[in-house]
Structures are given as C-alpha cells and as structure tokens.
Amino acid sequence: MITTSSAVPHDTPRSRHMVICGDDGLARRLAVELDAVCGETVTVVLPSRHHEHGGEIDALHQDPSSGIELFVAARPDEQALRAAGVEQAVALALTYGDDQTNMMAALLARSINPSVRLVIRMYHRERGRHLEQLLDRAVLARRNRPNASPHDAPPFDLPLDTSTTVLSDADTAVPELVAAAALGHGHTLQVAGKVFRGVVRPAGTPPHTADLATLAVFSGADRHDPRSEDSAETPGDGGTQLLPDTVTAYNSQFTHGRLMLEEVTADRTLEAPSASRGIGGWLRERLTHLPWKVFVSREMTSVFGVLAAVVALLSLATYAAVDGIPLWKAVYLPLLDIFTMGDPATGEPRARKFLQLIAGFTGIAILPLVVAATINATGAFRAASINHLPADGLRDHIVLVGLGKVGTRVLVRLRSAHHRVVAVERDPQARGVAVARELGVPLILEDATGPRALELARIGQSASLLVLTSDDSANLDIVMAAREANSDVRAVMRLYDDDFAATVSLTLRASYPDAVTRSRSVSALASPAFAAAMMGRHVVGVMPVERGVLLFTTVDVAGHPALEGFSVHEAFARNEWRVLAVGAAVSGTPVASPSDTLGGQDLSDRSGFDWRPPHGRVLRAGDRVVLATTRRGLDILTRGAPTAPDAA
CATH class of the missing domain: 1.10.287 (Helix Hairpins)
Incomplete structure (x- = not known):
C-alpha cells in the first residue's frame, strides 16, 4: 500500500499527463503510485468499472483528493486511445494480462503520438525485445529529422533507452519471491555489465572486502527478526531503514542486521537443467518415476x-x-x-x-x-x-504451490540454482506443468487446499513453502494447513491486499513465534519499476527489501540540481539515494539493460563505471552515475526538484 507520508499535496501543479490501460492489480497500484507519490495527472482506461479491480480504481477516481480520471472502453483501439488523451500524453502504460492486446495498443499509440514514452507489460521476453526495438525506430526517426523539436525529450531523460520499456511483472517480482523462500540466498542482479548480490550480514558480522555499500539496516539483529518485517524509508518509523547514512551504518553493525551490496567477480547464475535428454533418457526417467x-x-x-x-x-x-x-x-x-x-x-x-x-x-x-x-x-x-511423486527420503526442499505465470518463472529460477523443489498445481493445463515435467521436478496435480496434496509433497519434511496462487483466501488456507503439519516451515505467500497481508503476518507470527512467515504482492513489487519507467528513468535493477524496494537507475549528471557540482560524499540523500558508481555519459549511447549486448560487446562497458569512486570525486557535466534509490528518492530525482543533499 502506498503510504501518504510522501504523497504529493493535492494543490501541487500537475503539468504532465499519463495514461494507464488496464484494470488489474498492477494498473491500480501504478495509478496510485503516479497520482499520490509522483503527483502526475493520470487517466486510466478501463474495460469495465465492475470487472477485476475496476471497482477499486473507480473508487480512487471518486476520491476528491485524487487526480485520477477514468475512461471506459472495451478495447484499447485508436478511438479509445485518442479519447484518453494519448496524443498529448507524456507516457502510456499498457498493463493488460494479454501480450497481444498490449502489442496492438502499443503500435497504435506510437502512430498516434511518436514521442510518447511507452511502458509495456509483456510475459514473453523475446517478443518484448523485438517490440521494443521496433517501436524505438519511430523515435529515432523523429529525433533525427532536421526540424526535430528540442522539447521532444524532457529534461534529464536519456535519449534512447527510455522511449519504450518492456517490463514483466513476473520477472520483477520473481527475485524477491525466490530469495524469500530460499533461506540464506541473497538476491542477485546485474547493473551496467557487472554482477552484484544483496547479502544479509547479521549483527556483529565484520565488513567484507567485496562490500560496496550499505543498502539497508534492519531493526532487528538480522533480516528475519520479526521487528524487521516492515521497511521504513524515513528514520524513526521503527522499521528497516533503506539507504542509511554512514554513521548509522557503521554503528548498527554491532547491534543490527544489514543488507550489503556485494560485488560478484563472475556471474554465477546457473542454467536450468537441459531438456534435451533424448528419447532414451526421457523414457528411462518416465519409467523410473512411474508408480x-x-x-x-x-x-x-x-x-x-x-x-x-x-x-x-x-x-x-x-x-x-x-x-x-x-x-x-x-x-x-x-x-x-x-x-x-x-x-x-x-x-x-x-x-x-x-x-x-x-x-x-x-x-x-x-x-x-x-x-x-x-x-x-x-x-x-x-x-x-x-503425478510425479517426490522420493521417500526427500528433505529440506521447497514446496511451490501454483504454476501460473509467476510460479513458472519462480520454478525455473529455483531449479537454475539447483534447489530441490516439489511443485503442486490443481490445473493440468497450467502454464508451468509442462515446464515442471521438462525439468524433472516432482509434481502433484491436486488442489493444495485438500488434505492430500501437501502430504504428498512431504510438507512435514520441507524447509520452505511458497504459495503463489491468485486467490488470497486459498493461499492463507494452504499456509495454515502447512503450519499444522510443520510448524517450523518457512512460509511465503502471495497476497494482494496489503492490510490483509499485514494482519495475516502478525497473526501467524503470534501463533508461531519461532517460524518465519512472509507475504508478498506481485503487483506491489512490480509497480515501482513500471512507475519509474513512465517517469523517464531507466531502472536497471530492482531489489525488494522486506515490504519496501530499492531501485537501481542511471542518471546523467549534466544540469541536475541534486548532483552536478557536488562530490560523491555530498550527493547523498539519506534514506533517498546513494551514488554507487560514476562513469562517462556517452551522447546518443543507451545504457544497456542487464542482458543487452551489441555485436557481442556489452554497451555499458563503453562508459567505464568506477564502482568505488573516491568520496571527494566531484560530479560534473559529462558524468553518468548509477544510483540506488528509494521510491521517494527516485520521485525527487525524476521531478528534478532542488533538494539539498544530506551528506553522509
């Protein structure tokens, strides 16, 4: 849930117009984020006021303090997009659950407004990459015209890489879900050609030579202390502090757990087991596992x-x-x-x-x-x-319930890291059933709310339970049943409603004080990245921390009031942003996304980022920096508001 502490006052001028097409949980959270936090004028195109989350979005529209407008249209066709104001819009987000609908709407929007910033939700990675390249050609052609207007690109926007952004809510949320279930394994991300990992250091753990920065200080002795469940972006809120100052980070190492950004010398991401075993291998595997x-x-x-x-x-x-x-x-x-x-x-x-x-x-x-x-x-x-039942001696495994869009990605990520997984899914036609069979994962095709499914999955001997169905009530039922069978199992459940999630976590924590229970919302984890892309920031990494989130973004220093002319030490805003690396801004060269390459060369290598810049290094025009920011910090940076940096 978006807190009101950082909301933009209602009387703040709203000059930019943004459009969101969709009516699911992501569309709702994105509308709240842009309206309440970023202070943008938002129009939401809904298929209906009554289906999915249309009623909740309509309630936001009815709120007198909200700047959200509604337009009801069955399909995002040209007429609907024009009526919603795409011609004058700065940004358009397409969050429908169907890739094809989003693709068609994106092509129409680009023809209506060639300079609109597009943020497209797509599950299929390769298709999204091709679409991104196709749509950006229109922007390149427009900007290369002799009579192109200098106002085509808003201040501080990168010239190429923010015009079209294709994101997947599943991919954005998966790292945190995997990290929450796989105890002791930090979240790994790639930024500007290097691989980093968020590592939790319990209280009393000395610093490591590979540590680059303190990203968070937990309120308890370690991350799993019950007091560290809720993240606080401001000091004094009693929760986890994101991006603390140097003094706080140093003093807390003796009494509090810390989240450190650690540089990994090589990409240790393991590939999923190969599915090309041949007919003989497949037959042997099937015969071996037949009951x-x-x-x-x-x-x-x-x-x-x-x-x-x-x-x-x-x-x-x-x-x-x-x-x-x-x-x-x-x-x-x-x-x-x-x-x-x-x-x-x-x-x-x-x-x-x-x-x-x-x-x-x-x-x-x-x-x-x-x-x-x-x-x-x-x-x-x-x-x-x-069913493909697990072996009788299987222990300390992860039970994954739900093999939909998100569950499938989580399954692949867990298996790529060689975790032992048992999958449970009631629908034989679900997206991840075939993937589970290809990966050789034990599979239970039964309703997990029934008495047999968890027993067959050996929940009593498991280490973690990850429940990712789209039904909040069913997820809670499954976790409570699992707690009866194994009171120590580490439970992570997907819950959309934040108030409900907080109540559930407190109740389960009180009933089972020695067990770890976490609730996560896919739309809540994904919405900051979508909002940042709409605001014109190239988010190259997202690291959820408890119920908060840290965003890793690249910004050109030139003309920025909060960066230019300040040293790395001075250009730090406590609990808002921290400079992690400094490099050269190359005009007309996009910053590569985590996996982008051109001709086998990583584009980000051209900028030569220094990941251990001296604190006295002054940021000047021509520099480009990699920042770790909170959502509020990213909002300040995006709006270019003159904010006095709070030096560490």
Whole structure:
C-alpha cells in the first residue's frame, strides 16, 4: 500500500499527463503510485468499472483528493486511445494480462503520438525485445529529422533507452519471491555489465572486502527478526531503514542486521537443467518415476495370494489323485478349470472330475475379486502416473504451490540454482506443468487446499513453502494447513491486499513465534519499476527489501540540481539515494539493460563505471552515475526538484 507520508499535496501543479490501460492489480497500484507519490495527472482506461479491480480504481477516481480520471472502453483501439488523451500524453502504460492486446495498443499509440514514452507489460521476453526495438525506430526517426523539436525529450531523460520499456511483472517480482523462500540466498542482479548480490550480514558480522555499500539496516539483529518485517524509508518509523547514512551504518553493525551490496567477480547464475535428454533418457526417467508400487498394494497382494494358495492346493490334490500325471500338468489343469478355459474331464478318473468342479466353483468366487483388484490398481496407476511423486527420503526442499505465470518463472529460477523443489498445481493445463515435467521436478496435480496434496509433497519434511496462487483466501488456507503439519516451515505467500497481508503476518507470527512467515504482492513489487519507467528513468535493477524496494537507475549528471557540482560524499540523500558508481555519459549511447549486448560487446562497458569512486570525486557535466534509490528518492530525482543533499 502506498503510504501518504510522501504523497504529493493535492494543490501541487500537475503539468504532465499519463495514461494507464488496464484494470488489474498492477494498473491500480501504478495509478496510485503516479497520482499520490509522483503527483502526475493520470487517466486510466478501463474495460469495465465492475470487472477485476475496476471497482477499486473507480473508487480512487471518486476520491476528491485524487487526480485520477477514468475512461471506459472495451478495447484499447485508436478511438479509445485518442479519447484518453494519448496524443498529448507524456507516457502510456499498457498493463493488460494479454501480450497481444498490449502489442496492438502499443503500435497504435506510437502512430498516434511518436514521442510518447511507452511502458509495456509483456510475459514473453523475446517478443518484448523485438517490440521494443521496433517501436524505438519511430523515435529515432523523429529525433533525427532536421526540424526535430528540442522539447521532444524532457529534461534529464536519456535519449534512447527510455522511449519504450518492456517490463514483466513476473520477472520483477520473481527475485524477491525466490530469495524469500530460499533461506540464506541473497538476491542477485546485474547493473551496467557487472554482477552484484544483496547479502544479509547479521549483527556483529565484520565488513567484507567485496562490500560496496550499505543498502539497508534492519531493526532487528538480522533480516528475519520479526521487528524487521516492515521497511521504513524515513528514520524513526521503527522499521528497516533503506539507504542509511554512514554513521548509522557503521554503528548498527554491532547491534543490527544489514543488507550489503556485494560485488560478484563472475556471474554465477546457473542454467536450468537441459531438456534435451533424448528419447532414451526421457523414457528411462518416465519409467523410473512411474508408480509401480500400486501393483503390490495390500489389496492386490491379498487377492493374488489367495489365488496362488488355491492353485497350489488344487495342484497338489490333482497330482495325488491322478496316477502318472506330470507335475506341470497338475498345475496347468487347475488353472484351466479356475479360469473356465474349457477342458472337461469326461474321460478322467472320478477324483479328477471332482477336483475340476471345485476349481470351477472357486474360479467363479475368486475371479471377480481378481478383476476388481486389477481395475483398482490400474486406475490408481493411471492417477499416480499423472503425478510425479517426490522420493521417500526427500528433505529440506521447497514446496511451490501454483504454476501460473509467476510460479513458472519462480520454478525455473529455483531449479537454475539447483534447489530441490516439489511443485503442486490443481490445473493440468497450467502454464508451468509442462515446464515442471521438462525439468524433472516432482509434481502433484491436486488442489493444495485438500488434505492430500501437501502430504504428498512431504510438507512435514520441507524447509520452505511458497504459495503463489491468485486467490488470497486459498493461499492463507494452504499456509495454515502447512503450519499444522510443520510448524517450523518457512512460509511465503502471495497476497494482494496489503492490510490483509499485514494482519495475516502478525497473526501467524503470534501463533508461531519461532517460524518465519512472509507475504508478498506481485503487483506491489512490480509497480515501482513500471512507475519509474513512465517517469523517464531507466531502472536497471530492482531489489525488494522486506515490504519496501530499492531501485537501481542511471542518471546523467549534466544540469541536475541534486548532483552536478557536488562530490560523491555530498550527493547523498539519506534514506533517498546513494551514488554507487560514476562513469562517462556517452551522447546518443543507451545504457544497456542487464542482458543487452551489441555485436557481442556489452554497451555499458563503453562508459567505464568506477564502482568505488573516491568520496571527494566531484560530479560534473559529462558524468553518468548509477544510483540506488528509494521510491521517494527516485520521485525527487525524476521531478528534478532542488533538494539539498544530506551528506553522509
């Protein structure tokens, strides 16, 4: 939930117009962020006031202190975009859950307003990259015209890399969800060609040589102290302090946990296991994991044991009653009789005829039991074959519930880091089911709110539980059931409503004081990055810290009142931003995103960032800096407000 402490007063002039198309949780949070925190005029295009989160957005519109306007249109077609004011808009965010709808709307918007800043939500990474390149060509063509207006690019905007930004709410939220579930593993991110990791240092831990900066000071002795659940962007709020000053960071190392930014010498991200195992490997894996043990169940063993005993008795009697009969035939004939396969003993001795009648009546009595047991075992085999049950000895694994858009990305990230995972999903057609099978992850295709699913996933022996379904109530039910089975399991659940999430966390913490319980909202984790992109900042990394977030962005120093002319030491705003690196701003050269390369060369290498700049280094025009900022700090930097830096 956006706090009102940093909200923009209602009487603040609102000169820029921004448009949001969508009606889900991300659209709502983004509208609140831009309106209340950034002070922008926002128009939200809704398919309906009653579907999804349309009612909540409509309530924001009805609030007298809100600057949010509404426009209802079934589709984001040209007429709807023009009516919403895209022609005059500075930025347009497309947050529909369907990639194709967002693509079509983005192409229309670029034709209506070639200079509008586009922020597009897309799940498909490769498609998003191609779309970003396509749409930016229009901006390049416009700016390269001889009569291009100098006002095409707002102050402090980077010339190329902020025109079109394709983001994924799933990718933005996944690192925090993975870090929250995988105890002891910090969040890794790439900024300007280098790899960094957020590492939690408990109280009393000495500094490491690889530490670059203190990103946060927790209110407790370590991150998992219950008092450190809520992040505070201002001192005195009683929670985790983001971007503290040097004195606070130094003094707190003896009594409080700290989040440090650590430089990693090489990218240690591990790739997901290869799916190209060949037909033979795939067949061996499937045969190995088939539930053959259903055919040796107690029911099957009892029925076929009785049948074997009857055959043995009749065979012995036949062998004793019929002179000269070989042993094999003494066994063969009772079997024919039991299964009524036709070999009447008309010319045989009376004892043989008598035994044949007994075998026939025995067959009539026992065959239905054999058929029933076989059918039951076959059905159980078929049902169990759909599931890929974990090994009996599996322990200290992560149980992941929900294989939708977010759950699939979380699963891949966990497996790429070689975590042991058991997945639970009730929909066989869910996005991540095929991915789980390809990765060889144990899979339970059952409703996790039922009594069996968590038991099959061995929740009692697991270390962590990550619940990512889209139903808040179901997620809470699953966590409470898991707590009954394993009171020590580390539980992380996806909850949209912040007030509900806070209440749940407090209640579970009080009931299970020794267990770790965390709640996370995907839209809350993603909205700061979307808002920053709409405001014209190139966010190259996002690091959630408890219920707050740190953004890593690049800014040109030239003309910036809070940076130019100040030293690195002076250009620090406590709890708002910190300069991490200084490099040269190359005119017309975009700052690379974490994975962008051109001709095999990382574009960011051209700027030569110094990640340990001297505190006395004065920032001048021609410099470009990498900053770690809070949401409020990014808002100040974006608006270019003259703010006196608070030196560390």
